[in-house]
Amino acid sequence: MTRTLDASTDLHTTAKRYLAGGVSSDARRTAGVPLFVDRAAGSRLWDVDGTAYVDYVLGQGPALLGHCPPAVVEAVSAQVARGIVYSAQHAAEVRVAERLCTMIPSAERVRFNTVGSEAVHAALRLARGHTCRPKILKFEGHYHGWLDPVLHSVHPALDLAGPADAPVPVPGTAGQPPAADLVIAPWNDLDALTVLMARHAGEIAAVICEPVLCNTGAIEPLPGYLQGVRELCDRHGSLLIFDEIITGFRLGPGGAQEYLGIAPDLSVFGKAMAGGMQVSALAGRASVMDDISTGKIAHAGTFNSQPVGIAAAEATLRILDEQREEVYGTLYARGRALMAGLREAAAKAGVPMLVHGPGPVFQTYFTREREPSVRNYRDFAATDRARMTLLHAALLDRGVNMVPRGLWFLSTAHTEADIEFTVAAFSDALASLPLG
Ligand SMILES: Cc1ncc(COP(=O)(O)O)c(C=O)c1O
Incomplete structure (x- = not known):
């Protein structure tokens, strides 16, 4: 699936004329057209071209209860x-x-x-x-x-x-x-x-x-x-x-x-x-x-x-x-289910990948190392970060929004169906990457 980006591209062209770099925070700079969001609810974002995304950026973390609780x-x-x-x-x-x-x-x-x-x-x-x-x-x-x-x-x-x-x-x-x-x-x-x-x-x-x-x-x-x-x-x-x-x-x-x-x-x-x-x-x-x-x-x-x-x-x-039992029970269950699903998808595809973190937030890396080999910044810097950027773009094309460096935030609004959808999109995105 490739997204339509006509309205986003038009907005970006105008934005570059009036906003320095076309964005309001350096964290939103991308090689191509940044995500121009029209609205958000629950676990979803919709861009100005009408594409829906399962959102694991959640405003860089704040939307723990999903968007617009x-x-x-x-x-x-x-x-x-x-x-x-x-x-x-x-x-x-x-x-x-x-x-x-x-x-x-x-x-x-x-x-x-x-x-x-x-x-x-x-x-x-x-x-x-x-x-x-x-x-x-x-x-x-x-x-x-x-x-x-x-x-x-x-x-x-x-x-x-x-x-x-x-x-x-x-x-x-x-x-x-x-x-x-x-x-x-x-x-x-x-x-x-x-x-x-x-x-x-x-x-x-x-x-x-x-x-x-x-x-x-x-x-x-x-x-x-x-x-x-x-x-x-x-x-x-x-x-x-x-x-x-x-x-x-x-x-x-x-x-x-x-x-x-x-x-x-x-x-x-x-x-x-x-x-x-x-x-x-x-x-x-x-x-x-x-x-x-x-x-x-x-x-x-x-x-x-x-x-x-x-x-x-x-x-x-x-x-x-x-409601702490329910909130954190859901958050950890969804996070760990998604981590397990992504690990399995990477293993099936034969892609060396590490998926780690507590669950409500976690990271995917392209690396041949095994746990707990990524212990600090220098270990992180040795992973294939350029490939993670490609994966981010491939996931966006398939309706999934993660933090570009490979970080995932969960919310209580993410459903089991969202996790299934995401794992399928992830498998497809991995298969679409050039051989590494
Ligand atoms: C750990 C940490 N500290 C501080 C900040 C700065 O917060 P803000 O962007 O709200 O100024 C951030 C932002 O991402 C952060 O992740």
């Missing part, structure tokens, strides 16, 4: 009629803050922001101010938003990235200030981290990580690894920050910290917490968050706790919390 649509519509922006305190944000503190194991206080990058920024400032230390340690391959202090070494060119056990910071873009206060470590290597933390002893305010590395291959921490990271932070007096912008509410009602049983000092949430509306949150131990409470650390924002977003968060979190 009725309870969220209803809550948002009711709030719009009562006021779109207050920039003042209101009752619903207090209720949502209370629920977050009951759902998230390490949360004793929260502050709201609008998007994930902002909440990360707040966490880093708080960590530096609280510890009176300058440096942040981040891991190669981890993404913490597009702001200057952390857009380093996400997917760096390997010839610039330095030794595997002590990577050097590689800027993610032209125009970034030098990364003087950033230490880069390889993921899943406790020996390397031990050495780096000793080398920068007394200087590291915080270690920040995606507790399950979703931006580079849905890579879970090796057994004991995050316990080791926690212990090193405690030994050196550094805070541990979990960036749960993807894992939060996706791996479970208490995020990756509950799923993995490790308590960070601070964590940040966004995406899935508000059913698709833009709400993020910084959460943490009271003894750290008190530096915001007292005004020592500045934190502000016109749109913080914007009532429409908070209404969406309240409706979403009520479902995730009160």
Whole structure:
């Protein structure tokens, strides 16, 4: 099947005249015509040419309950009629803050922001101010938003990235200030981290990580690894920050910290917490968050706790919390069924492929390696990423939308029929690829 793209192509031509690069985010740049969506509902998207797609991008993760979940649509519509922006305190944000503190194991206080990058920024400032230390340690391959202090070494060119056990910071873009206060470590290597933390002893305010590395291959921490990271932070007096912008509410009602049983000092949430509306949150131990409470650390924002977003968060979190068995039972069952189906399809086609991740989010790679061989960014970089881009295009042609680098997000709206359809489309897409 080849899609008709006439209306999409026309829009793209006009878009390139008025939008820089024809898109509003670099993540939407593609070699050809980007997806121009007309509408979305449940597990589906429809493009402006009328083609339907089973959607595993889900707005880059937020639509955990599917697109337009009725309870969220209803809550948002009711709030719009009562006021779109207050920039003042209101009752619903207090209720949502209370629920977050009951759902998230390490949360004793929260502050709201609008998007994930902002909440990360707040966490880093708080960590530096609280510890009176300058440096942040981040891991190669981890993404913490597009702001200057952390857009380093996400997917760096390997010839610039330095030794595997002590990577050097590689800027993610032209125009970034030098990364003087950033230490880069390889993921899943406790020996390397031990050495780096000793080398920068007394200087590291915080270690920040995606507790399950979703931006580079849905890579879970090796057994004991995050316990080791926690212990090193405690030994050196550094805070541990979990960036749960993807894992939060996706791996479970208490995020990756509950799923993995490790308590960070601070964590940040966004995406899935508000059913698709833009709400993020910084959460943490009271003894750290008190530096915001007292005004020592500045934190502000016109749109913080914007009532429409908070209404969406309240409706979403009520479902995730009160219907947790059903929600997470469905999410894991569908995710694991799809993973098994894709694995089987690849094996039948004789295509060397690894499918791994927790289930509600997972990754497909073209590689001859077996589990758990993809442990960090450098392993990920050795997989055939160009072939994954071809597979993404072949899947779109067959009505399936995954994240182009091979990441899949599940929602509770995906049905068994969607999974069957997707596995059949995947087999067909694999068969259509040029011999590799
Ligand atoms: C782990 C992680 N942190 C932070 C961000 C930044 O969030 P936002 O795009 O909402 O600013 C993202 C976005 O994809 C993310 O995946």
